[in-house]
Amino acid sequence: MSLLDIQNLDVTLALPNGPLKAVRDVTLTLEPGESLGIVGESGSGKSMTALALMRLLPRSATCEAEALRFDGQELRDLGDPAFARQIAGPRIGMIFQEPMTSLNPVYTIGRQMTEATVARGLLSEAEARRKAIDLLDRVGIPDPEGRMNQFPHQMSGGQRQRVMIAMTLMLDPELLIADEPTTALDVTVQAQILDLLDDLRRERGMGLILISHDLAVVAERTDRVAVMYLGEMVEQGTAQEVLYHPQHDYTKALLAAIPRLDGPARVPAQEAAAPEVEKVISATNLCREFHSRKGLFGPKKTVRALDDVSLELRRGETLAVIGESGSGKSTLARILLGLDLPDAGDVRMLGRPVLDLPGAERASLVQPVFQDPYTSLNPRRRLSEIISRPLVLRGEGDSASRLAAVKDAMEKVRLPGRLIHAYPSQLSGGQRQRVAIARALITEPEALICDEPTSALDVSVQAQILELLDDLRAKMGLTCLIITHDMAVVHEIADRVAVMYQGRVVEEGSASAVLDHPSNDYTARLLAAAPRFGATRDLEVVQ
């Protein structure tokens, strides 16, 4: 008998402009102890499917199904109180994407871990406490006893996610649903959490549903994979089948779009390799500290974001700066753009100290592309205004010449001309990122600094934006500094790479050299954590 059997599930959202079918005709089954990956981009209905099963759908949503059986029991026959008592928790557990907000900030870890078992009368306070400490230990929380009395805000994101996992295990569920459990975490932490989930599943013979936008991550760790697209399940099969013999066009496209470490190597920009090429930006010995206090009188904290960082960007090359959150890579970008000043060290653009450059002139040397296309465009301005703004600020040209420049820039980034008077809210994420690139290009700068230009976008769009950047480099000889946390992006687009860790550059070199033979420990760890398809390859890299 299947552990879970969902037949023809529909979820309908009531939106102001009419009902939307978020999930259509989804059918899936799961055997006891089996793991299933559900993959799809944002809005594909993958989370809605899980929330419908757990009766956690938003108020505006309704769901219908021909069958929703768990362990042979028809869940639709259960009223809400019975479902909460019998199923949610003790039989099906769920963990969520945002470990930062998924734990109640005002109660201790101990209370949150033990309350469900105690409230159900399964264990006494003391027994529950012992079990919680054991489980915290099992999921890899150091000093579990001490942690029981701490509050969520005293832990890191990865630790909170471990606590969430331990908390669901308190009730020994037969099925665990993990909804994007690692999306909000750093790459190296991601791998640890996913491995932990997989180990726990084997240990306990639990069923596991792993929901993710990342096909590679899911395929590596699950028995079977289901692909969702626009609310429908377009493909289901073993991980091997889906990865190597995809049937549906969408799966094929998705696979092709994933930046991968083992794809064909790109042709590097030849001239950039030579060190005598002109340096567009050179930064020497940059240091930057941040002092933060909580509230007006809180204790001072000092964070060293940049610690003696030196870097140069040569004409015509694409340099990738890679690191995890908190590595100082975004601070570096802000300093190179002139948005922040270093405490010590020196930034030169084309040999001139950046401090001597007036804003307008600096703008013609270096322009930014930011991570989140939803916040990098002023929502109150039309595209024509947004793209031409740098020209207006420099007092360049009249309205006619500026309009021509806008059209030209939009063409370069392959934006349809009909959008010229649209507002950002009318555009998709990928289109917005093209607008941001067009705005950056309009002053014909020497270099672009792109801070995680693709990490807020869906996989398929990511590939297009990377392709565009690479194209522009090839056609216009654009110099580009790309900041990323994703090794695969480095492989796809970079000539050289600098690896940052805790405010320092720990390794620097040509992209192929660093990817194939990392000399630094941390780089090797980053590489090992990066998901890829050929499972054989990552062993080679680590060793």
Next chain:
Amino acid sequence: MLRYIALRAALALAVAFTVSLAAFLLLNVAGDPAQAIAGEDATPDVIEAIRDRYGLDRPLPVRYFDWLGGVLQGDFGTSYYWHKPVAELVADRADETITLALSALSVTIIIALPLGALAALNPNSWIDRFALGVAVSAQAVPNFWLGLIMIILFGVMMPIFPVSGDSTWKHFVLPAFVLGASSVPAVMRLTRTGLIEVMGADYIRTARSKGFRGWPLLRRHAMRNALLPVISVLAVQLGQKFGGSVITESIFAINGLGRLALESILGMDIPTVQMLIFVFAIVFVAMNLLADILNAALDPRIRIG
């Protein structure tokens, strides 16, 4: 935690003295107090005599620090109008206003919290619409007018509660209702939006996924989080009740601080006005301090930085 409270208290005192300085400056710079005391058609001699008698001819900083020095020793000056120490006058009348403010706050809590919570738990239901209707109407009713309507209703048509005076608890029912009603919209809306926000929070979803629902979910997971902002707004409202007592006390003939304020303004009794502003400001910052401390006790993110 202690450090937090100490710093908050210091800030509160700084605010109270800033307010007293601002009030002092505004009262003395905006017009000529001597002229105002003497009245429209006083002769220059009379004005000069008043100026001389109350020391209004001295420079402003001297007068402020003189006042401040007195305050630090508990001396708030002598009333121009009643010719008694101001502190005595205020102490005599404080009881009525404290009773009024506290009972008004109770009225607010009794109406606003349940209504806001019910509305939040049943968004877009009839109770939600009803609560919204109450909030919108209560916000638009002029407070003094509501008082007069109550007097017409209860004084003439249904004489259950007395409409004038302050001798028994019954005298405070109508004034407390009128003064309390003015805070209902703000408190109710905040309760509603706060609880809606909390009920939509990720940690509530987590609790639901563990099988919590209904009252246990509310009590164990939502209540404390939703209460945090409500505590702050209640403190603000209680602080404002004292200032708001001016209208209610004058309509219902309660001999409290609000009425004293109106009388001393109309009598241009500057020392009394000055002290009342100071006292009301102290009450306000003290209430906020109390709310900060309560919030810190309930919220570990403040308590353990």
Next chain:
Amino acid sequence: MSTTDITLTAVEDSETTPLTPGQIFRQRLFGHTGFLIGASIILAIVVVAIFAPLIAPHDPYVQSLSTRMLPPVWSEGGSWEHLLGTDQNGRDYLSRLIYGTRVSITIGIGAATVGLMIGVTLGVMAGYFGGWIDHAISFLLTAQLALPGLLLAMALVFIIGPSIWVVIGIVGVLHWTYYLVVTRAATQRIRNLDFVAAAKASGASSRQIIWHEILPNLASSIIVIFTFELGIAILAESSLSFLGVGIQPPIPSWGLMIAEGKQAMFYRPWLVVLPGICLFLLVIGANLMGDGLRDITSPEGRNE
């Protein structure tokens, strides 16, 4: 990858371009019942205020001892000559109520504008520059909140001497905190968005960023607060006038009319009830409009 490109971009490049923010705003505006009711009330009252001399059946200032305290037309002894009766000086009550719209509207708009200037300037400065400027302005905010506003307003109007302009100025100067709180928070949020960083990277000055990038994004919340403050200022004026330290006789202010009618309220209740209803309608109109605008412009109501 070119073969599969089509499937992926199909979603991206759908031919139906979504509506502009302006179109969505107008659509929502006309679909919001509360807003429509509020806006109609305000519009009607503004029209009455503008055309008061044409609408009012009598001169609101002309006293007549022979027609003192006539009841409204529906009561015994009422006449069509004076639809809503007359006051203690024999002035036509309807005409006085009609002219009262002018006082309320003028003071409401005037004071809400004064508060807007102060609050938005301080809020944007605190939010944008941060640091000690923010600390100083936040301290100022706390001090202002601690001030017993009504008491101080009464004292100031009394000392300076009551007139419409004094009332506008004082009510405005004491009602800027709401603007400050909201614009400060919004500016802090917007200041850290990437489009501001992009403008800085293009060499924009602080002034250019505030005017071109930040203020347009504050506009809708400022309008929402203005609508609410309109109601608050109108109520503040009526309270001051009621207590005798606001608009002075013989000007027809609704608050003052309630105070004048108070002595006779047990046997001539309409003298108190009618101006109160007018105030209630005007303020509820402003609040409904504000609530509606807030619903319409709030981020969760937006397209994404």
